[in-house]
Amino acid sequence: MKVTCSELRKISLEFRGLASRLLRTDFREGIDNLHRLLDFIARTPILRGFVEKCQRENPCVFDIETIISFRKYGDLYQVPTNREGEVAFVYALLSRGAEKFGDYYQLCAGYGFGTGIQEHVDSFNRMVVMPFVNHLLLQIEEESIILGCVDNLSRIHVGGNVGQVNVAEGYGSIIATNRYAETGAQHLTELAEKFLGIVSQSDVSRDNQEELRDLLESIVEQLKSCQQPPKKGILKVAIDKIREVVSLVGGVDQLTTVGKALYEELQQMLQHL
Numbered sequence: 001m002k003v004t005c006s007e008l009r010k011i012s013l014e015f016r017g018l019a020s021r022l023l024r025t026d027f028r029e030g031i032d033n034l035h036r037l038l039d040f041i042a043r044t045p046i047l048r049g050f051v052e053k054c055q056r057e058n059p060c061v062f063d064i065e066t067i068i069s070f071r072k073y074g075d076l077y078q079v080p081t082n083r084e085g086e087v088a089f090v091y092a093l094l095s096r097g098a099e100k101f102g103d104y105y106q107l108c109a110g111y112g113f114g115t116g117i118q119e120h121v122d123s124f125n126r127m128v129v130m131p132f133v134n135h136l137l138l139q140i141e142e143e144s145i146i147l148g149c150v151d152n153l154s155r156i157h158v159g160g161n162v163g164q165v166n167v168a169e170g171y172g173s174i175i176a177t178n179r180y181a182e183t184g185a186q187h188l189t190e191l192a193e194k195f196l197g198i199v200s201q202s203d204v205s206r207d208n209q210e211e212l213r214d215l216l217e218s219i220v221e222q223l224k225s226c227q228q229p230p231k232k233g234i235l236k237v238a239i240d241k242i243r244e245v246v247s248l249v250g251g252v253d254q255l256t257t258v259g260k261a262l263y264e265e266l267q268q269m270l271q272h273l
Helices: 004-025 027-041 045-057 064-072 085-099 117-144 152-154 171-201 206-224 233-248 251-271
Strands: none
Touching: 004 027, 004 045, 004 117, 004 251, 027 045, 027 085, 045 085, 045 117, 064 085, 085 117, 171 206, 171 233, 171 251, 206 233, 233 251
């Protein structure tokens, strides 16, 4: 099934929202949010087709029922290390978990070190679900390249802590970004924290605040890692989001001033890529 750039953008936005909802879920809502994500994948041909392709190309047959039933508390699921295997395994694991359990914690138990249920859910999401989400977001980005939507990546939300697709655009980009990181990461962090602090005291919706925080934290983390540069797409999304927030609030001089400085900092970063 062929999709247009506009349709792909809608798919990306809805998938990102549902993935974010599961990755941030309260343990009491986890199983419902898991069903929402799996249902969307099942009814979206581009995502369902990718999962099915991974299942066909993965040589291993997983006995998920046995794996779940006999896993000891504290043992991690043995997730394959290759892309096709990881997608096939995690999809099968999540699907069976959604069928078998009425509580998301039952699937995640033993992934945290503390006694709090939420900690186990958060750790499971970070270690198992987030890489799976990243693979599907990467597939969406690859489709956007095939369709010639590359110039529209700033409008296709494939970033944030929900699963930023970290694909380096060449060794030169990595070197340039690392050089910038030496002096820019700390300044960007300070600007981002100041801007987010001002925004938190404004009338900006919680969803907009969380999306903005995800974008900025992801960019800062990438700079500090000095391994891969932030994608141009996520930088452009962040810039657009800052503009949107500033325009929504309006009339707040400090927010406008800090927002402009942050915007210029991200623009400078783009020039290094």
